[in-house]
Amino acid sequence: MSRTSIPIDTDTKDRLDEAKRDDETWDEFLLRIVASTGDGMSPGTLSDEEAEEAMEIVREGRSSPR
Numbered sequence: 218m219s220r221t222s223i224p225i226d227t228d229t230k231d232r233l234d235e236a237k238r239d240d241e242t243w244d245e246f247l248l249r250i251v252a253s254t255g256d257g258m259s260p261g262t263l264s265d266e267e268a269e270e271a272m273e274i275v276r277e278g279r280s281s282p283r
Contacts, residue, residue, distance in 0.1 A: 233246075236250070238264065249262065
């Protein structure tokens, strides 16, 4: 497998660092980001916390009177 370097600004690197999960490699992170830009969501696109927050919003919507 070949390797490459991609020059990016410090601000961009900081934003990527915030989005990257601690338990994933940079390759895994970039593949996740690329996969999530397709049609719809790919499994694993949301973190566990994000998925739980989304489910809570759905639950609240279902229990609200219409």
